[in-house]
Amino acid sequence: MRKFAWIFMAAMTVAGFSACSNVEDEPLPGLGGGGNGGTTPSVVITDTIYQFNNIEADYTPINELCPGWTHEIVSPADDDRTWQSKTFDNSSAGVTEKYIQATAHDSSDKNAGKTYELWMFSPALNVKDAANKVFSFYSEGAYWQSTSSLEVYVLNEPKSNASSKEKLNPVLATSTNPGGNFKGWVASGDISLEGKGDVVYIGFRYQAQGGNKNSTTYCIDDFAFGRAQVEHFIGEPDPTPEPTPDVDWSKAISVADALAQADQSTFAVKGHIVGCIKNNPSKTFFESFAEAEAAGDIEWAGASTFTGYSQVFIADDAAETDGSKCLLVKLNDTEAAKALRNEAKLEGNADRIGMTIYVQGLKKANFGLPGIREISAYKVGE
Missing domain, CATH: 2.40.50.200 (Bacterial OB-fold)
Structure with a gap:
């Protein structure tokens, strides 16, 4: 089945839809980059799933990819890396996976000694009017290091210093093998937002140390709100490859x-x-x-x-x-x-x-x- 990410939006109570996918759509109003612009949300949703299938290349910041999503670079001040798009050729499944990731890894080691704190914020979630007041996502990672962390928060505004924020305890991808890979995508399970506020935001907080082997890379996919968690979608089958040439x-x-x-x-x-x-x-x-x-x-x-x-x-x-x-x-x-x-x-x-x-x-x-x-x-x- 084609990977659609239908976004059911409401200006609090009025619903419509668009797609954060490869389908051509009219652009939706968003909050822009940085996560600190304005206090009145222009994208408010009651039922959604974001599978990020509109990704066409690596390193597109989340706010440029899906309107309503924002990000904030708390530190360092001299580096623009953030939560951004990533593709991975899963040759065993014959697909190209598409997701959002945060990493402090730099193979050149030029960012060694820097401390990273990167936030990604969901659009405003209309908990009050949502029929199913839950959200969920999948996480994955690579190159585990104990000095890196991924945390998930519910906030009343999309910024790291929100006046009200609560750290949640979802199931997250993890590893105990320093420098090693993880073991696949992990479902968070349905996380209740009952009693958390009428309109809230979900914040993903990434912390790590810079360098060529000092940080964990964390990945997020299949963010859903207002519905039960869906099965992880790994991607569309890649085009049939050219036949292998005959070799003597x-x-x-x-x-x-x-x-x-x-x-x-x-x-x-x-x-x-x-x-x-x-x-x-x-x-x-x-x-x-x-x-x-x-x-x-x-x-x-x-x-x-x-x-x-x-x-x-x-x-x-x-x-x-x-x-x-x-x-x-x-x-x-x-x-x-x-x-x-x-x-x-x-x-x-x-x-x-x-x-x-x-x-x-x-x-x-x-x-x-x-x-x-x-x-x-x-x-x-x-």
Whole structure:
């Protein structure tokens, strides 16, 4: 079923509708950015579900995406990151997920030392006239850190210093594995707004430390009010991909021969999966394999757990642990690569060590190490 986000609005009691979706609509009046403009709401709703299916690109602030939604950057004063749109190619489901997220992550580490407090506010919710006085949402996250937090409030106005606000205790996505991923979208359950006020706002408060590995990323989707919680919608099926080109895999070269090929050359190579770079490594560019190994960023056979999912090392010897004899295969930059990721990534799949794969792609460094990228075709097994 198409993911519609019908917005049933009322100027307190008069209802109408529009869509925060990919459907063309007349723009709705909103409060604008920042969350502090005006005290009289211009978007008041009694029954709604926002599934954010109008997202077309990453990093669109919530107030520009859905009228009536607002945001506030409490700190830092010199950074404009906020609650904004995000897309994710879920290749296993064949869809592109769309949701709202907040993060303080910066791979360059330029924002290290900054403290973030970012708020996102719903439109005004007409609790008085709502037939079902509940709201709900789904949350998800990644790269859990104990110094980050997500809190949910009910407020009488859409700003962090509202004269009346109450912290709620919904079910939220969580993890106890520092730096690790979460385990999927988590339903908040129906949260009662009975007795909270005639017209209220829901505020999502994100707090985190800046840097390249100091913060949790939190995501919100399927915000509903005036109705029971809906099933999480992961997205529309992506268009049917182009067929994988026919490749004569009998002509695939060895990893040793691939390492001798010039950069930017295209070829098919056969190898065995022998390891990966762990998730959230200390660096994204290494001068040598020895540097990556010394930093503890390589996961080999025998590792207690595997966390890497965006690449794998292949070698001619299924038991190889000499990085100079390995080629790093990138698993997330083409549709073929993403499809291979589902069959080859080591995250949670230690039994794939030694598995044979064939890939056709471009020789190009990955994490600064000899690699093959832009995969156009692949084969798993002999």
